[in-house]
Every structure is written in structure tokens, then in C-alpha cells.
Amino acid sequence: MYFPVVSERSLTSGPRIGGALWILMFGIIALLPVRGAAQPAAVVDDDTSATLSLSLDETLARAQEESFPARSAEATRRAATARKRQSLGVFLPRITAREQGLFTTDPVNAFGSKLRQERFAQQDLQLGALNTPDRVDQYGTQLEIEQPILNLDGIFERRAASDAARAAGHKAERTEAIVAFRAKKGYYGLLLAERRVGVIDSALAAARATRDQAQALFEEGIINRADRLAAAVRVSELESRRSEAVARRDNAADQLRVLIGLEDDVRIEPTDSLTRESALVGDVSLDAVNQRRSDMQALRARAEAARQKTRSRWLAFVPTLNARGTTGWYDDTPFGTNGQSWTAGVSLSWSLFEGYQQIGRAQEAEAQQQRAEIALEQQALENDVEITSARRDLRAAQERIDQARTAVAQAEESLRIRSDRYAEGMARTTDLLQAEATLAERRLAYLRALYQHNITVYRLELLTEQSMTR
Template identity: 35%
Template sequence: MKNQFLITIGILSYSIFGYSQDTLSISKKEIQEKIADANLQIKQAEKTYQSAKADYQQSNALFLPNITASHTGISTTNPLMAFGSKLNQEILTASDFNPTLLNNPAKTQNFATVISIQQPLLNADGLYERKAAFAKMQAYQLQTERTKEYMQLEVSKAYMQLQLAYKAVTVLTKAERTAQANLKLIDNYFKQGLVQKTDVLNVQIRVNEVTNQLQYAKSNIQNASDYLGFLLNEDTKNKTYKPSEELESNISVATVTTEVPENRKDIQAMTLSTSAYQKMYLSSKMNFLPRLNAFGSYELYDQTLFGTKANGYTVGAQLSWSVFDGYKSIGKMDKAKADFQKASIETQQYKKQSQLEVNKTNRQLLDAENKVKLSQLAFEQSQEAYRIRQNRFTQGLEKTTDLLQSETQTIQKELEHVQAVFEYNFTKQYLQFLTN
């Protein structure tokens, strides 16, 4: 019965701890190379840029001609249409001027092939709309590049979190072995009558606590692995990533710029976006100026389908001016002005918020550096305290509860130190991202 129980526990452990899953070793360099091509957020940003680029390409219509072709067939007894169709076909005769035939013409057929060309010559509002579209396209291009930089930061954080999860498992596995050794020692003492049953139970409770913490740590490995797979747009079913590099145990203090650079890509994108709104405002003002466009057409007429018996052409130019459109243009200009002013204010606010974030992160980096130093000292002190208590305990000079408390404190301080190193390294990368 006991053997069956152990086998059952082994099977559950195999399933719970995920040993049946494939473990894939992955390096930080490898994920940074993958992220640019695989990440869905980057792909969305690229499509947004391509959409803005297509909008800019549409503005080529400001300089290029608009060419259309049509073929129309009619059958009519309308006096005016019938007379005009014969005239276009160049088949009009003297008898067609008979008033009776003019008023009551016979059924007349006409097939017309028309090729039309419209060429813009001067459209001031369109020029500024084109400039606005170009600024918008550049803004989205910079925003796409900034998104790539952010996802590099995010995937680096995810990789460090995976390293942290594996490190926690390592620490807690060592703690579990220590707890099991203490349990074995206490159990021997109990059999010798040197300790009470409560001491054995306390140590057993401690073993269960460490085992439970270890299970949570192993679950965190899968959580971190799944998130890394999400960033890389890869299926992590029955797969677990394992970092090829261990989490750094020390920090390297670096001096980072504390000012937000004007050439930071997202700030440049905001500035270009404001410029686009300004161009749209100027375009709405230019809407009050006249437009000059040229046009022309070449026509083919015949009684039969696709016939070419008669032909003619028309060329000309048109100067048009919308004198008053019921306050529509004025309202459009006021709206464009308000949008431009709003964009200017948003850009100023974004720059100030970015500087606030840099200042805050810089202080967090100093705090994280201090935390690493203190956690390192606390961990070393707790190790020494545990070593002393363990030696005294074997000599019968320490209580079991004191030994367990010291052991718990040692594990806690080691995990705190690992967490502090992680926080410092990520904060440093984040600050570099903010000032890049």
C-alpha cells in the first residue's frame, strides 16, 4: 500500500511539475532577433505605417491626370437627343430639318466611346493636404521604430523574469533539501528522546511550506515561459523555455542621461503629428482660394456597337471658386485650427510627462542600487546566523523554532536579493529606453 502511494505521488509530481513538457533552451540574443519579425504588436504598427503611406500615395492625384474611358449605347425618340445623336455621328441631312421629323423623330441609335482626361493645375489646399499626409506617414514610421524599441525592452524583461523564476526554483530546491535534512536530523533526535513530538511536527510543517513555495515557483516558470512565447508569437503548448544564461547575481552601476532627448523617436513622432495638423489647418485656409484645372476628352460616335465613324475632341481649362458654401469651409477651418492647437498642447504635455517619468525612474534606479547592497548584506548576515544556530542546535543549545526561523529568514533574504538584482537591472534598461 505504501509503495502504491509513493508511485501515485510520483505520477502527480511528473504531471504537476511539467517534466513531460519539452524544455527549449533560448538565449537573450536569439529572442531579440526573433521579436522584430514575429511580434504581433510590431506587425500592427507596421500595418498602420503602411496605411499612412497609402494615404500619402493617394495625394499623387494632385499632380497626375485622372483618365477615364466609357462606352455608352442609347436608343431614343427624344427630339433633342435624336437630333444631337445624328449630329455627333455626322449623318445629319437636309431632310432631318423637316419640322415634322424634328418634333417626332424615328427611333435613333447612338454608340459613344469617350476618353476623358482631367489635369489639376493649381490647388493650394491640396498641396498642404499632401504635406500633412507626408508628415503623418513619417510620424507613423517613427512610431513603428519606437514600438520595436519598446518590444525589445519588453522581451528583455520577460527573459529576465524567466531567469528569475528559474533562480527561485533553484533557491527553493536547495531550501527543500535543507528542510528535508533538518527533518531527518530532528526525527533521529526524537527517536533518541532528545526532542519532543512538537519539534518534529514543526519541522514537518516547514518542509510542507517549502514544498508548496517550490510548486508555485515552478508554476511561475511556465507563466513566464508562456508570456515570452506570446511576445514571440509562438505556440507554447507542451513547451517550456529555459534561458541559456543565468540571472546575474551582481549589478554594474552605470551613469545614464537624465534628460529626455528631443530626437527620441516617439517625441519626434508627436512633433510630426502636430505638424500634420498644422498643414491641415493651412489647407483649410487655402480652401478659400480658386482652383485651376485643365480637362479634355476624345469622343467616337456610330450607329453600330464599337463603331468609329465620327469623332471629335474637347479641351479646356476651368477656374473655379467656392464663394460661399453655407459656412461649411469656415467651420472646417475653425475645427482644423482647434485640432492643431490641441495637438500642440498634447505634444507639450507628453514631453513634460516623459521628463517626469525619467526623473522618477532615475530615483528608482538609485533606490534599487541601495536595495541590492542592503539585500546582499542581509543575505550574508542571515547565512552566518543560520550557520551559527545550526551548530548550536546540534550541540543542544538552540531551540528547534529558532533554527527554523533562521532557515526561513535565510531563504527569504536570498530571494529578496535575487529580486533586487532583477529590479535594478530592469530599471536601468528602462531608463536607457526612456533616454534613448
Template identity: 25%
Template sequence: MSRILRHIIAGLLIPAAVAQGETFTLKNCLSEAKSSNTTLRVAAYDQTIAAEGERIGKSGYLPRVDIQGGYTVQLDPQAIDLGNGRTVATQQKDYTFASLGIYQTLYDFGRTDARAGHARTLREAALYNYAGHEQDVFLKVVTAYFGILQAQKLVQSAEDEVVQMTEHLRVARNLYEQGVVTRNDLLQAEVRLAGSQQSRMDSINRRDNAWLLLNYLIDRKPDFRADLEEGATLPYSAVTTAPLAQVPADHPEIKALEKAVEGSEFDVQESKGGYYPELFAKAGLDYVQNRQVKEQAIMAATIGVKFNLFDGQATTGRYRQAIATRSRSEQALRQVKAALGLEYRMAVNDANVSMERIKVSEKAILQGEENLRINKERYQAQVGTATDVIDAQTLLTQARTDYYRSMFDYQVAVARIKKARGEL
């Protein structure tokens, strides 16, 4: 008996020994996830990419400056025929050249404005998308955190059951040795103890897996362990006062899709601008090494207009594609609003039901403890059966399991409510 108790106590102390003196609150975990989670690190690059995309989109407002140069060798120098077999060279056989050109769009019927607007909305959408990823990660952290607390309680409940079944086996063995009960009681107690030990191992495995998940989410080493705050809760009263079907308009997922709709409208404007001409100005300096001419460097300025006559229906295709993309974004926005409303209402229902389950299971635990005490006394007084004791212990374990699961379901439901409202 003492050996079993020492084993149980050692098992309970192992997590504390590797915790390295740390106590983790839920706030600590969320803070670590915010700064270290790999999913959020990847999402952060989307903001950087979108910011550079905005820089590219605005580049159309500025002139384009190109410079080029080179060295050319001809088989024969360029010349003109004066007749009577006479020719005059107009170019050297080999020469260097260079040119500098400055090109500025003066007016393109809103295409540059649309590109810049689309890039801006992408940057803003990236910010909201990151906030949405944060909400997703935070929900996973909350689920893992309370999953560990639940698993630890289930481990404790399983340990208690092992202790109770070990004690019951001792009583059954004593009674059997006294010839008071049959060997059936002894075998039944041994089988039930083995089942309790397996349940304990399953609970320990679930606890260890929950720790692996939390460590992954907060970017800790897989073997990291710490003491978690036993009384951790998420406040719920402030949420229940909100209208049942309301999801805030500033929810990050909604705002991100609204920006997507706005960006697709800019796409439509830009693609539509492809049907119109472009006014431009160009200034250039061209130099060609040529001893045969007086002016080797020529400066010029141009104001002109460009108009595409045919591009294989590419402009029409881009315009229709932009229209379809805008429609898809609008439909996605409606779908997300409906989905968030559904998730909110379902989470509220789950939280309310879990609260009722907590109240019922609390009373069931007290009743189960009293039922087990009575049946143990009856068995020891030889007026009850071993089956009654085992059934009573099973009922108590089930009541405790129901209670811990109800607590877990309640906290996760509250987290889902907050996520659906963008408040996690």
C-alpha cells in the same frame, strides 16, 4: 530522503530536456521580437498605409483623366418644331456615346501642397511610431527575460529550502524518537516543510508564466523552453553620465508627435484654402452617335475658375477643427516630453536604489547562511530550539529572495532608462 532528492533533480532537469539544446541570450530574444512580434507586425502595416496615403496626397499634382461611354434608347427621338406642324429630328432614337475628359488643377491657393505635405508627415510619423512600438516591445521582452531568470533563482531557493526543511524534519523525528524533544517540534517541522513545498510550487508557476509571456513576445510556441544566459546584463554606466533631466530630441515618440504637429499645421493650411477659388484647365473629347448632325465628335478645351459660395459652414467647421487638432498635437507633444523626463528620472532612482539593495542583500545572504548553520548545530546539540532553525531558514530564504528581486528590479530599471532615452 533519496526519493526527494531525485524528484528535485528531475524537476531541475526538465526545462533543460525541452530546451532542445538552445541557449538564448537577451540579444537573441530582442532579435526574434524585432522580426516576429505580432504587435510590430501590425504596426508595420501603418507604414505601408501611410506610404500609400502619401501617394494619394501627391495625386493632386497630376491631371485627372476620366472616360465613360454608353448606349441610350429614347421613347422618341429629339426634334425641333419648325411650325405649321413640321418637325425635324435632331437626334437618333437610339445612340451610343463616349467622352474623354482631362482635368488639371492649375492653382488652388496651396490646398494640394498642404494635402501632400500632410501625407508626407504621416508617413514619417509612422516610421517613428514603429520605432516607438519597438521600444515598448523590447522593454516587455527584457522584463520577461529577467523575470524568467529571477523566477528560476527563486525556484532554486525554494528547492534549497525544501531540502533544508526535509533535513530538519529528519533531525526532529530522530530526536523525537529518542525522546529528546516534544512532538511539537516534529509537527512544527512538518508544517514548515509543507509551507516550503507550496512556495516551491508558486515559484515554478511564476517561472512558467514568465516563459509564456516571453514566448508570446517572440512568437514562439507556448511550450518552448531554452537555457537563458545567467549573466545577462544591460550596461548602465554609459547612461548615468547623461544629464538627469535630458531626454534626447530624436526619441521616436517625440519625433512622431513633432511630425503630428507638423501634419496638423498642413491641415490648417488646407482647410483655410477652402475659402479661396480654384483655377483649372480641362480638355475633353465627346462623341455622340447622331446621323442628323455633321460633327458627332467634339473636342474642347477650357480654362476656368471654381468658387464655393456656400457649403453649410463645412469649410468653417473644417478650419476650426484643424486649429483644435493642431493645439491638441502641441499639447500632446509637451505631455510626452514631460512624461519621458519623469520616467527617466524615476528609472534612474529605481536603478540606484536597486543597486544599494543588491549590496545589502548580498551581505544578508552570507549572514543568513551563517545564522542557519549556527542554529542547526545548536538544535542538534539540544541547546537551541526548532523555532530557531525554522526562523533562520526563513530569514535566509527571504535574503535570497530580496537579492534576486533586487537584481530583477535593477535590470528592469536600466531597461526603463534606455527606453526613456530611446536607446533600448
């Protein structure tokens, strides 16, 4: 229903009222409680936690140092390095020291114990002493050394451990890149949520002004009750949307807090603004990406480790050569040194058959090697598809930003025209409310376009592991 046009005659008929008096009357009407209309609700912030202001750079620094994925990847890298260090056993000796105590009346042990202690005497050769000896106490201090000489399977096992440690290092680098991308995405997600609340606040302020204006016009009899209620309903709708937007903002802040490993109960407040990143996207060489990217290097190192593991399993059939030496001091008191002796030797061992265990382990290693090579090929193909898709999405995001900016300007101009017409009584309340709603949606669409553009740029940086922003 359009508003009736009030003629100049109807305004001048009857007693004349000064302009100042009209302004005073409308001001009093605007301040009066509106019966049947929703009142502005006070916004109560239930979150009493402390606030932590963070820039994007500060967020990235915290994420690299404190995020759970980064710390876990670093622990995995240290574990792989420790396994590589363990493989040094194929070259280095094993040294063992022990102290043993022996108490016996067994003829053989008693005879040997006295010999080791160098206490054997002439009377110990008597038949009675040999058959039923008295209790003999023996303490032995021994030092044993085992030195690997040739263990081909162990050599290739060490190479596999070295490649696995290198793969874990590249995997940690990739995790850092992923954490940085997620931190940027979370930070800009929080910025988007903050700006969404701001846009809704602006729309809510305009809707409340329209509601108050509609109430005043209803009191004047210019509009009907349906138009007045439509303005009140719009305010209630925006208040509900604001509550939802505030909840989304708080959830985004909590998610970012978990992402950067911030265990304190604080509310993150971003200090940067949601602006368009200046992207410098040139030609991307897929071959260069596959060679440079840390996860591809990790996959190649993992495949090489699998190959070395396969060789190690098959070389387990080759004989191994090791040396061993033992020296000891023996006495009837702990750590005594009355008797001393040593033993040295070399052993050549060859495992001929273990019930298909060795063959099964070798075949399993071959299958793991094939699996690692397939994963490398698959990731290379996925990189091609993902990079092409990201470049396509970036072009679309740039177009959406331009389109959304134009739509915002058009919606602002449309709202200005409808507001002027509404003030003159030449437009409906629903038209004005629709224009306000359209402007709010266009502004939100522009913010989403900025967010999607920036996230696409960061995703392309993650896929190529090279900076594309100024």
C-alpha cells in the same frame, strides 16, 4: 524549548555500541516511513507542450519581427505612407475611360447620336424623321482627363499628409523600443521566476533533511512531538510555495510567448542567467533626449501636420483652377470608331459659403493643432520627471544589490552556526527552521534586487533611447 544536553556519562553508561553500529541504526531510522509527517510529494509536470530555448538576443529578434505591437505599428506606418501617396492627386491628372451604350427613340438624343456617329444624312432632316425617329443605337468610347492646375488647399493637405507619415515612422521606431523593453522585462521576469523555483527547491531539500533529522531525534527521545511537527509543517509550507512558484513561472513564460508573438503552443526556457547588468550611466541631457527620442520627433511631426492641416482648411476659401479634356469615339457597334470628337476646357471655382461647414472645419483644425502642441509640451515635462526618477531608482537598486548580497552571506553563516548547534543538541528545531527560512528569503530578495536593477537600466535606456550597458 531547548534540547537537553546529553552528557558523556549517559552516552557511555550501559553496554557499549560501536560507532559503525550507531551509523547503521540512524540510517535505518531515516529510511523508515514517518508516521504523521508529510511525505515528499512527487512533482508532476502537467505541461506536455514542447520546450523552446531562447537567449535574450533571440527573444529580442523575435519580438521585433513577430510581436503584435511591432506589426501593428508597421501597418500604421504603411497606411500613413499610403495616405501621403494619395495626396499626389493635387498635382497628377485623373484619367477615366468608359464605354457606354445608348438605345433611344427620343428626337433630341437620336439627332445628337447620329451627329456624333457622323451618320447624319439628308433624309434625317425631314420633319417626320426629326419628330418620330426610328430607334438609334449608340456606343461611345470616351477618355476623360482632369488636370489640377492650382489647388492651394490641396498643396497644404499634402504637406500635412507628409508630416503625418513622418510621425507614423517615428512612432513605429518608438514602438520597437517599447517592445524591446517589454521583451527584456518579460525575459528577466521569466528568469526571476525560474530562479525563485530553484531557491525554493533548495530550501525544500534542506527542510526535508531537517524534517528527517527531527524525526530521528524524536525517535531517540531528544526532541518533543511539537518540534517534529514544526519541521513537517515547514516542508508542507514550502511544497505549497513551490507549486505557486511553478505556476508563476509558467504564467511568465506564457506572457513572454504572447509578447514576442509566438503563436505555437511551446514553453519558453531562458538560456541566459540572471546577472547584474553593467550600467554605464553618465550625464543625461534632457534637451538632447527631447530632440533625439523617436516619440518626441513623432509628436513634433504630428504638431507640424496639424499646422499644415489648419492652413489647408483656411485656404479652402481660395478659388481653385482645374482643366478638363474629353475625347470620344462613337458608333452603332461596341468600341466602334466611326465618329470622333473632343472637348477641352478650364474651370475656376470658388466656394463662397457652405453653411459654416468650411469655417467649422478650419476651427476644428486649429483646436487639433493646439492639442498636438500641448501634447508635445506635456511629454517634454514628463520626460524630465521620468528620467530623474529612473536615475534615482537605479542608485537605490545598486544599493539594494549590495545590501542583499551581504544579507545572504550573513544568513548562510547564521544557518551554518545553527545547524552545528542543532546537530549537537544545543538549538531548537524552530531556530533551525527560522534560519533556513531567513536564508531562502534573503536569496529571493537578492534575486529581486538583481531583477529590479536590470529593469531600471533598461527603463533608463528606453527613456533616453541610448545604450547604457556593456
